[in-house]
Amino acid sequence: MKRREHVRSAERSAGFAVALVSSLVLLWGTRCGRVEAGSVADGLDRWASRVTATSGLPVRAARELGGVVTFRIGAMEGPAAAVLVDADRAVRGEGSVGQLAWRAARVGLDPRRVAILAVVIPVKDRADARGRSDVSARNFPWRWEEARRAYGAGAGVIPCELPWVAGVSDALLRSPAIIGVVDARDPGPRGAADGPDGPGTLRGLVEGRIGAPYARDRTAEAALQLAIDMPRARIHGEAWRRVGPRTWVVDFAVDGGEATENASATEAQPSAPFDLTLQLRAVDSRARIAAFATAEGPGEALEIAPLRRGRTRVGMPPAGAPRRCRAVLVMAEGARGGPSLTVEARSNRLVGASLRMAPTTASSPVFEQETPSDRALSASGAGTTK
Amino acid sequence: MRHWYLIAAAAALSVVGLVRRAPLDASERADDGRRFRVPSEGRYHDSVEIEQLLAGWAAADPEHVTLDRIGGGPERGIPALVVGASTTEREELTTVLLAGAPDGRSALGAEAVLRATHGLLERLDRLPPGVRLLVVPSVAPGVLDRVVAGARPDGRFHEPLDEDGDGLVDEDGPDDLDGDGQVLDLLIRDASGPWCIADDGRTLVRADPQDAPRYRRCREGRDDDGDGAFNEDGAAGIDLARHFPVGWAGPGVLEGSRPLSTPTARALALWIAARRPNIALLFGGDHGGVHVHPATGSDARDGALAEQVRVDLARFTGRRDVHCSVGPLREGAMGDWLAQVLGTSTVEIAPWGPGVLGRDGRPVGPASLDAGAPGSPSAPGQRVAPARSPIAMETAWGRWLDDVRGGVGFVDWHPVDLGGGVTGLVGGWEVRSRSNPPEGEIGAALEGLDRLVEELVAGLPRLDIGVIEAEREGRLVRVTVEVVNRGQFPTAALGGADAGVEGASDLELSIRAGCDISLLAGSPRVRITDGLAAKGVSRRVSWLLHVDEGATLEIEVTGPNGLRAARELRP
Secondary structure (H helix, E strand, O other): OHHHHHHHHHHHHHHHHHHHHHHHHHHHHHHHHHHHHHHHHHHHHHHHHHHHHHHOOOEEEEEOHHHOEEEEEEOOOOEEEEEEEEHHHHOOOOHHHHHHHHHHHHOOOOOOOOEEEEEEEOHHHHHHHHHHOOOHHHOOOOOHHHHHHHHHHHHOOOOOOOHHHHHHHHHHHHOOEEEEEEEOOOOOOOOOOOOOOOOOOHHHHHHHHHOOOEEEOOOOHHHHHHHHOOOEEEEEEEEEEEOOOOEEEEEEEEEEOOOOOOOOHHHHOOOOOEEEEEEEEEOOOOEEEEEEEEEOOOOOOOEEOOOEOOEEEEEEOOOOOOEEEEEEEEEOOOOOOOOOEEEEEEOOOOEOEEEEEEEOOOOOEEEEEOOOOOOOHHHHOOOOOO | OOOHHHHHHHHHHHHHHHHHOOOOOHHHHOOOOOOOOOOOOOOOOOHHHHHHHHHHHHHHOOOOEEEEEEOOHHHOOEEEEEEEOOOOOHHHOEEEEEEEOOOOOOHHHHHHHHHHHHHHHHOHHHOOOOEEEEEEOOOOHHHHHHHHOOOOOOOEOOEOOOOOOOOOOOOEOOOOOOOOOOOOEEEEEOOOOOEEEOOOOOOEEEOOOOOOOOEEEEEOOOOOOOOOOOOOEOOEOOEHHHOOOOOOOOOEOOOEOOOOOOHHHHHHHHHHHHHOOOEEEEEOOOOOOEEEEOOOOOHHHHHHHHHHHHHHHHHHHOOOOOOEEEOOOOOOOHHHHHHHHOOOEEEEEOOOOOOOOOOOOOOOOHHHHOOOOOOOOOOOOOOOEOOOOHHHHHHHHHHHHHHOOOOOOEEEEEEEEEEOOEEEEEEEEOOOOOOOOOHHHHHHHHOOHHHHHHHHHHOOOOEEEEEEEEEEEOOEEEEEEEEEEOOOOOHHHOOOOOOOOOOOOOEEEEEEOOOOEEEEEOOOEEEEOOOOOOOOEOOOEEEEEEEOOOOOEEEEEEOHHHOEEEEEEOO
16 A cells, blocks of 8 residues: 555656656747847847947848848938948958948948948858859849840849849838948959849849949948938028017028038939928927928029928929028917027938027027038048958 | 646647637538538638638648648748649649739639639549649738728738828828718819719719819828828738739839839749749639730730630630630739749639629629620620720629619719818728629629639640551551640640740650661651640651561650650550
8 A cells, every 4th residue: 555655656756757847848948949039139239239339330230031131320210321242241250341330430420310221141142043043133123024025034033033132122222212322242253243234233223213323342431432422401591580470480491412522513412303301390389380381493482382290392403402491480379589490301312401490689590500510531531441 | 647737738739729720610610521621602711711721621632732831921921722743843744823812802713712622622533634733712811801801902911101201100091981881982172183973973984184073082081190181191001913023113102112022922923933833813803704914925825815714714604795805904913924924824714793693693794784885895796805994894883783783882972071171072882892792692603613713724735646547567667646635725825934935836746766666758856836726636747667576666745835745656
């Protein structure tokens, strides 16, 4: 009897031991999975943190299709100069991306308004794809049907058939504004990277679809220069008048392009018409914006334009001619003093600008331009980024 | 019972698994002795039920049926089935794609594919050798689920988008303004609007410059964000029907930032491209007939294919005056990509249309609804129209509504107050009327489509070599043969990588001579130009040979896209 009890007790103990071990194995497995899953994300974030630590600039990393990784350095919104680099160049130490960010910080790139989008492409995948089929050169989603007709299987069965082509295309197309692309990749054994131009090429996608200049330059220094020379919007306060006991009229002008010291006017200003979004805000709640009007040219009449939640969109000519604007502000009943107005100009082709306007006296309004000016690259003595 | 806790855990997991499964319909659960479960009648299947059905079919015959999942990730992927020949030698396969709802709208298209596949599985032994079926009941399961749940079919992947660029996402979607339980169309008067209402008071037609009043059209709803535009930023996204690369009209909200930018659609395209279907039967559309997507340089093939399918559709479904057209369907359509890039012979068969069901539940034909109307869908003597005429189709649907439904199924345009002194007109087709029939009519609408598919698959071009004579005089042998197409389709109808290439439809007949056989007269390779018609027979080809006693002659015929037959002869 005792023996039976002893056996039962031993069985029970063994059972619990098995349960304990199973649970531990289960927990360990789950934990491993979690650590494994976390480490992938941590790797990218750690890389981004390292670039931030090196440069002091904000950096956001993202994964795209086909092993493509992007690093957005500087402003998280608004226009960006893009640079395409090979992964083997980027992963050595902190690599090109880190150096690029470090140099951007050294030349005083304003991280609030200017960004560089570094697109890191896995070279191995690209080489494999080339080895299997000669698809890559004409597989980009720009006039792909033409490419298909002209090059047949060389253009792929769908645009972006190769995952890395999809990754690069998505990174460029999804970014709110690419003001230029510098292709700093290794040209590879064929001598030229992905075809010169024409249907289905990366260059075609950049120039034809995104409407930005494309350059091949292995130094990647050009991307930095592109960011430095990025055209920027300007807002000019012109006049501030009181036209009634509670009504004020503010005249200002916006234009689309200020050439920096290094860039010629044609480089700095967008080459095609573009939209500028203006956000108008009465600075305190005692005032409201009653109307907004704008004129297309210097001699044109001011026409009332729709203002939704203080936001309006104005079409800008490419040549940089200023556009006249007028805002009408009304003070609340019984309010004393004058209103003040903030205007922000944003575009996917320009570095944004903002201007705060307040009439300290009716005759001497204050116009406070908030656009910073970056130092020129040449003045910084920055070297090459290889 | 030592490991009672492990058994308990397993039981608990099983219970969880069972609970997670959607309940099956009684007819699907029923063990009626059939090997493959029958899709339930009288209702639409959602994507979970479709996957369960396919999984059940694959489990019932794992040797011939394989369940696949296209894509994956957060969108769960697209369930698909591969049926038939499992050889990896692609050249020896004739691959047929059956796909439902290629525009994301036709829930009935998905049902048609399920029924047709079930029919084929039940008679798997009759599937021609070397034929492989790719079955994708719904090319966009998430989009289909909303249609099945009763939403208005829009074919769109719903993604959070800021369509009006105001920094907010999906803040101005559709609303039921008139409280009738449906969200239909809204017309807002606009002097430069693109639409005006036709004389029937119902149909919208493109406005000419002199037309008035004119309207712009959007979904029924208020201006929720007060920006002056109505329902311009609701839950919506890329339209599957405009998302493929041929004729792509993007970039845009409906078309995507690039063709096939949606991971699921991209995965689907690559899955199909890797398997290179020769023929694609797409079940969708609301014309009730046949539409052939043209491949480059294959006009004759496409015309013949359209006519063959039109005749068969009429024969098996009893439909009259079947609409039939050839041409690119719309910008970015899946079928146009299949035909033009992969060279697949691509036919869209619409399970639903204005002439599919009459008042007595039997087909009436759009032409009889719309007798004498100019530009009717299929005027006598002009069976194959160059392209679909939207006006004619609108007219046919209008007649169907009046003659068959007594006007039920369309909400007449009626005024609603939009606030701020603005008045709009609300109306349009109800959810279960034009795009998809009510559930009670599913069975009748699909009647005969399974037999049509069976016939089309059985009728695929199939070569055979007929021996007319093989006479021996000593070692001298005279052989005369002819090539026969045993299929219902011309050999040129088989699409594939060779489609559109000059001379690609030719057949080549060859005889192999060896050490104990020498060719005395006749060419070892004979070209039969332009292939063979349905059930067609080639000209006779003769050879004079010197053949040792007991030697075997090998005769082979090869055609485009893997067509092949061989015969051994011992004269």
